[in-house]
Amino acid sequence: MTFLASAWRSSIGAKIVMAVTGIVLFLYAIAHMLGNLQVFIGQDAINAYGVLLRAFPPFLVVARAVLLLSVGLHIIAAIRVTLLNRAARPERYAVRKAQEASLAARTLLVSGVLIATYVVYHVMHFTTRNFATTYSELHDSAGRHDIYSMVVGSFQDPIISIAYIVAMILVAFHLSHGIGGFMQTLGWTHPRYGTRRLGLVIATIIAIGYIAVPVASLLGILELPAGAEMAAGGH
Amino acid sequence: MKLTLRIWRQKSPNDQGRLVSHQLDDVSEHMSFLEMLDVLNEKLLAEGQEPIAFDHDCREGICGTCSMVINGVPHGPERATTTCQLHMRKFRDGQTITVEPFRAKAFPVIRDLVVDRGSFDRVIQAGGFISANTGGAPDANAIPIAKGEADVAMDAAACIGCGACVAACPNASAMLFVAAKVVHLTHLPQGQPERAARVREMVRTMDAEGFGYCSNHFECEAVCPKEISGRFISELNREFRELFWRGKS
Numbered sequence: 001m002t003f004l005a006s007a008w009r010s011s012i013g014a015k016i017v018m019a020v021t022g023i024v025l026f027l028y029a030i031a032h033m034l035g036n037l038q039v040f041i042g043q044d045a046i047n048a049y050g051v052l053l054r055a056f057p058p059f060l061v062v063a064r065a066v067l068l069l070s071v072g073l074h075i076i077a078a079i080r081v082t083l084l085n086r087a088a089r090p091e092r093y094a095v096r097k098a099q100e101a102s103l104a105a106r107t108l109l110v111s112g113v114l115i116a117t118y119v120v121y122h123v124m125h126f127t128t129r130n131f132a133t134t135y136s137e138l139h140d141s142a143g144r145h146d147i148y149s150m151v152v153g154s155f156q157d158p159i160i161s162i163a164y165i166v167a168m169i170l171v172a173f174h175l176s177h178g179i180g181g182f183m184q185t186l187g188w189t190h191p192r193y194g195t196r197r198l199g200l201v202i203a204t205i206i207a208i209g210y211i212a213v214p215v216a217s218l219l220g221i222l223e224l225p226a227g228a229e230m231a232a233g234g235h
Numbered sequence: 236m237k238l239t240l241r242i243w244r245q246k247s248p249n250d251q252g253r254l255v256s257h258q259l260d261d262v263s264e265h266m267s268f269l270e271m272l273d274v275l276n277e278k279l280l281a282e283g284q285e286p287i288a289f290d291h292d293c294r295e296g297i298c299g300t301c302s303m304v305i306n307g308v309p310h311g312p313e314r315a316t317t318t319c320q321l322h323m324r325k326f327r328d329g330q331t332i333t334v335e336p337f338r339a340k341a342f343p344v345i346r347d348l349v350v351d352r353g354s355f356d357r358v359i360q361a362g363g364f365i366s367a368n369t370g371g372a373p374d375a376n377a378i379p380i381a382k383g384e385a386d387v388a389m390d391a392a393a394c395i396g397c398g399a400c401v402a403a404c405p406n407a408s409a410m411l412f413v414a415a416k417v418v419h420l421t422h423l424p425q426g427q428p429e430r431a432a433r434v435r436e437m438v439r440t441m442d443a444e445g446f447g448y449c450s451n452h453f454e455c456e457a458v459c460p461k462e463i464s465g466r467f468i469s470e471l472n473r474e475f476r477e478l479f480w481r482g483k484s
Contacts, residue, residue, distance in 0.1 A: 088406055095333040096307045099458060
């Protein structure tokens with residue numbers, strides 16, 4: 001364990017923690033996006049997917065534990081690295097001109113804090129359903145929790161949709177630096193192929209995948225199933 | 236050329252320090268930046284004022300001694316160029332130029348624009364060397380080294396240790412410097428026996444000296460007068476990761 005402790009104390013070790021936990025969250029972002037996109041297949045597909053996720057309870061427990069641990073370590077490493085970096089330059093420059101660093105790179109902390117805040121709200125909205133909206137507690141004809149109506153119904157509210165879209169742009173912004181960052185930190189680079197643009201491309205694809213759902217709900221491409229509105233009304 | 240120079244003046248390490256404006260009316264565009272400062276110092280001396288202290292040595296871009304941040308960029312606006320090789324033609328007549336020392340906790344200011352870069356020496360002492368028996372120099376080609384490996388080692392060895400990477404880094408990290416020194420020796424057979432210890436000790440010393448943590452901004456690469464590639468940092472990370480897996484970090 002001593003090597004783990006000394007690795008954590010080391011600058012590169014702290015960066016490895018940042019990178020590995022970042023990868024876990026990055027992979028989760030992709031998996032979650034693919035899960036979401038099933039609303040385009042239809043009500044049956046996404047509702048069945050919801051049942052599937054909960055079919056094997058230990059899976060859910062482990063997945064949530066890994067995610068929470070990753071979020072926690074990612075935040076702790078971020079705070080530690082930021083404080084040490086501030087200490088490394090006690091006196092600021094009077095004039096400073098960035099040459100290469102992207103806006104995303106320089107505002108990683110800001111986007112991170114905003115994303116974390118949004119995630120808390122998002123979990124309260126869709127997972128723990130603390131403030132149930134009209135469509136949160138419906139069931140489909142097979143008796144399954146009607147995720148489809150909950151999602152589409154919620155996103156028909158422009159305020160919910162816009163908040164979500166803004167948050168997903170922030171996620172993409174954060175990832176556009178983060179993807180290249182973890183590849184660099186873990187040494188996954190190639191002399192000939194750069195990683196910096198790759199991050200922006202992957203982050204943009206992820207953002208589009210997420211944003212497609214609220215946009216389609218607002219435009220009426222995704223519609224509430226017949227009866228959902230009536231059921232909600234009678235709730 | 237007429238210039239307004241805002242230059243950091245600081246009497247001693249403990250002095251507060253401040254930017255002081257100086258006018259210079261007769262600057263030739265053929266002067267190097269350091270020659271321009273020489274002219275300013277002659278003027279200050281003639282006026283009975285203290286000249287500006289700044290580091291310089293070879294004045295031909297190979298020693299890495301000149302160290303100043305010019306208008307927010309270490310070594311000034313011209314890429315791949317040290318301050319001594321930067322010419323005044325890169326500036327406009329009437330321009331205001333702000334000159335500051337390299338700023339980092341690990342590079343304390345000694346006086347004006349002079350900083351103590353002894354931390355770099357201590358990082359090198361920790362592992363930036365090979366141990367070899369003394370005796371006659373070996374034959375030049377006695378140890379065959381593949382062209383590709385030799386090229387990488389040479390590219391990394393181009394580092395002159397000026398510290399511009401630290402000065403430019405938003406986190407005052409020394410990763411580009413340490414990476415260049417590690418990669419240089421890692422790609423040569425002579426560097427193999429001490430490979431693991433070198434990475435471990437140089438990184439440990441780098442941290443102990445108070446340099447910041449790399450967050451992949453690549454500002455270092457952009458200002459490096461020798462154009463050391465940021466991908467060497469990735470290679471250092473890889474070396475460190477190997478130590479970690481083997482429990483030697």
